Amino acid sequence: MTTRTGPPAPEIRHVTVVGCGLIGTSVALALRAEGVRVTLADHDPRSLSEAVRMGAGLALAAGEPPADVVVIATPPSTVAAVLRDAQARGLGAVYTDVASTKGRILSSAELTGCDMSTYVPGHPMAGREVSGTGAARADLFAGRKWALCPGPATALLAALTVTELAALCGAQVCLLSPYAHDRAVAAVSHAPLVLSAALAARFAYTREGADVLALTGRGLYDVTRVAGSPPELWIDILEHNAEAVADMLEQVVDDLAAVGAALREADGSARWGVVADLLVRGNLGRELIVDAYARRAPAEGVELEAA
Amino acid sequence: MTTRTGPPAPEIRHVTVVGCGLIGTSVALALRAEGVRVTLADHDPRSLSEAVRMGAGLALAAGEPPADVVVIATPPSTVAAVLRDAQARGLGAVYTDVASTKGRILSSAELTGCDMSTYVPGHPMAGREVSGTGAARADLFAGRKWALCPGPATALLAALTVTELAALCGAQVCLLSPYAHDRAVAAVSHAPLVLSAALAARFAYTREGADVLALTGRGLYDVTRVAGSPPELWIDILEHNAEAVADMLEQVVDDLAAVGAALREADGSARWGVVADLLVRGNLGRELIVDAYARRAPAEGVELEAA
Numbered sequence: 287m288t289t290r291t292g293p294p295a296p297e298i299r300h301v302t303v304v305g306c307g308l309i310g311t312s313v314a315l316a317l318r319a320e321g322v323r324v325t326l327a328d329h330d331p332r333s334l335s336e337a338v339r340m341g342a343g344l345a346l347a348a349g350e351p352p353a354d355v356v357v358i359a360t361p362p363s364t365v366a367a368v369l370r371d372a373q374a375r376g377l378g379a380v381y382t383d384v385a386s387t388k389g390r391i392l393s394s395a396e397l398t399g400c401d402m403s404t405y406v407p408g409h410p411m412a413g414r415e416v417s418g419t420g421a422a423r424a425d426l427f428a429g430r431k432w433a434l435c436p437g438p439a440t441a442l443l444a445a446l447t448v449t450e451l452a453a454l455c456g457a458q459v460c461l462l463s464p465y466a467h468d469r470a471v472a473a474v475s476h477a478p479l480v481l482s483a484a485l486a487a488r489f490a491y492t493r494e495g496a497d498v499l500a501l502t503g504r505g506l507y508d509v510t511r512v513a514g515s516p517p518e519l520w521i522d523i524l525e526h527n528a529e530a531v532a533d534m535l536e537q538v539v540d541d542l543a544a545v546g547a548a549l550r551e552a553d554g555s556a557r558w559g560v561v562a563d564l565l566v567r568g569n570l571g572r573e574l575i576v577d578a579y580a581r582r583a584p585a586e587g588v589e590l591e592a593a
Numbered sequence: 594m595t596t597r598t599g600p601p602a603p604e605i606r607h608v609t610v611v612g613c614g615l616i617g618t619s620v621a622l623a624l625r626a627e628g629v630r631v632t633l634a635d636h637d638p639r640s641l642s643e644a645v646r647m648g649a650g651l652a653l654a655a656g657e658p659p660a661d662v663v664v665i666a667t668p669p670s671t672v673a674a675v676l677r678d679a680q681a682r683g684l685g686a687v688y689t690d691v692a693s694t695k696g697r698i699l700s701s702a703e704l705t706g707c708d709m710s711t712y713v714p715g716h717p718m719a720g721r722e723v724s725g726t727g728a729a730r731a732d733l734f735a736g737r738k739w740a741l742c743p744g745p746a747t748a749l750l751a752a753l754t755v756t757e758l759a760a761l762c763g764a765q766v767c768l769l770s771p772y773a774h775d776r777a778v779a780a781v782s783h784a785p786l787v788l789s790a791a792l793a794a795r796f797a798y799t800r801e802g803a804d805v806l807a808l809t810g811r812g813l814y815d816v817t818r819v820a821g822s823p824p825e826l827w828i829d830i831l832e833h834n835a836e837a838v839a840d841m842l843e844q845v846v847d848d849l850a851a852v853g854a855a856l857r858e859a860d861g862s863a864r865w866g867v868v869a870d871l872l873v874r875g876n877l878g879r880e881l882i883v884d885a886y887a888r889r890a891p892a893e894g895v896e897l898e899a900a
Contacts, residue, residue: 483875499885568790578806
C-alpha cells in the first residue's frame, strides 16, 4: 500500500453524471460498485433509461441536492455549454469532464463565463471501439491513466476531489498541462485513428475487395481496429485537436512519401537506406510502445506526474 | 465433410524443408504431426540443430532419396537460386516456396533456368511478429489461406501435390495469378506494415517519448503491432513487391495529406466533409475487413478459388 501524503482524500458520496454514453455510464457503474450514490442525466431519454436499467444510477430529479462531483460526459463541442448550464443550476460542488481534448474546452469554458475554480478538466485514457450506453463496463478504467489538466484558477480541493473520483474508478491520475495533454493524445490516439481509417478506407467500395481480403490476416485486422470508431464522435475530437493532429499526420506523411518514392526508384541498393531507416525506427518506437503498454498494469495509490 | 472431385490427392510421405526459420520450421512441425517424414536443411547450423531439437525432422544427409515435396522457406531474394540448386541436386519430385511475393521470383526462376513444370510458387498466409526457429508452431497454418500461384508450365500433379501439403498443414489453398497475389498482399500485408512502422517511428528517439507514452492505450498498441517485424526480412519483401506497395502507399498518403490540410484550414464546417468522408470510408472498409477475418475460421476440405 502506497502511503499518501497531503490532505486526506475528500469523501465522495453522491455523483451526477451528465451524458450516458460509453464513458459516462462506465464511470457511473464503477462508482455504483464502490457504493457511491449516482444520479444520471441525458438529453436522449432512451440512453438515460438504458443506463438506469443497467444499474448505473437513478435519473436526476428536480430539487436534488448538489452532488459532490458532476461528471460531464458529453461530446467535446458541448462540454463548455453543459458545464455552464450545470453550474448555473447548482448541480454540484465540483465539476469535471471526460472529453479527449482539453485546450479548446478550457478556453471555451473561460470565455462562456464558467466558474473555473470548481472545474477540473479531465480525460480518462480508456475507451472501446464500440460506443453507446450498452457498451459501458464498470471496469473500463481499471489500471488506466486518468489525465487531469487543472487551469490556473482550479481550487486544490476540487482537483483532489476529482483525483479521488478517478481512484474510485480504479484509475491512476496524471497531471498534465492542457497543451501537453493535447499533443500527447494527438500522438497516441487521434493521429493513429486517422492513419487506421486511411488504411481501412482502401478496402471500402472496391469490387475486388472480397478477393483481396480473402488473404487478410491478423496484421491488417489489428492495424485497422480503431478505424471502426464512430465518425460523429471523432469528427468532434479531431476538430478540437486539429493542429496537433495535423502536425503528427504531416510527419507520418513525410516518411510514407519518402518510402513510396524510394520504392519507385530504379534498382540501386542506396535507395534501400530509406526503407531500412523507417523499419528500424519503427522497431525502436514499437519497443517503447510495448514497454509503456506493459507499465499500464493496475497499481495501488495515486500517481501525480507533473508535465 | 466436403466431397472432393478430381484426381485423388497425391500421397505425401517425405518432405524436405530448406530454411529453418519461423515458416519453414512451422511447416515441418505441422507435417511431422501428420506422420510425414521430414528432412531439414539450413545454411545456419544453429537454426538447423534447433529445429531438429524441436522435433521438426532430421538433418538432410547426402544420398537421401528425393522427397515428394521440397519446401523452400528462405528469404524472397534467395528463392530462385535455392530452387535451381535443389533441382540440380535432385532433392525432390515437386518444389514449392513460401515467400511473400510471387511475380519477381517466378521471373527469376525462369531466367535462371529452373524446371518450371515441377515448381509451384506458394505463400501460406500466416506469420507472427516474432521470427526465427524458436517461434515456430505446428498450428501456425490451421484455418489459414495458402496461396498457390502456378505458372503456365506448372504440371497439374505438382499443383495437386502442393495443395495436399497445404491441407496437411491445416490450410486452405486459394489459386491466384502471381500479379493478383502480389497486389493483394501489398494491400493486406506489405503496405499496412509500412504504415504501422511510420506511426511507431514517431515514438523512436524522442526525449518526451516517455511522458507521451504514459497516456498510451490499446489503440496505438494494436496499430503498431506489426511495426515490430524484422527489418532485414521486410526490406527483402518490399524490394520484391515495390510497385504494388508504392501504389497503395500513395493512395493512403493522398488521403492523409487531404485530412492534414483540412485540419489546417480556417474554421468552416465545409472542410469537415474531408474528415467525415475518410472516417466513414474507414468504417466501411473496417466492416469488410472484420467480415473477411471472421471467415478465416478453419474449414474442412480444400477450397480452390480461381482469380
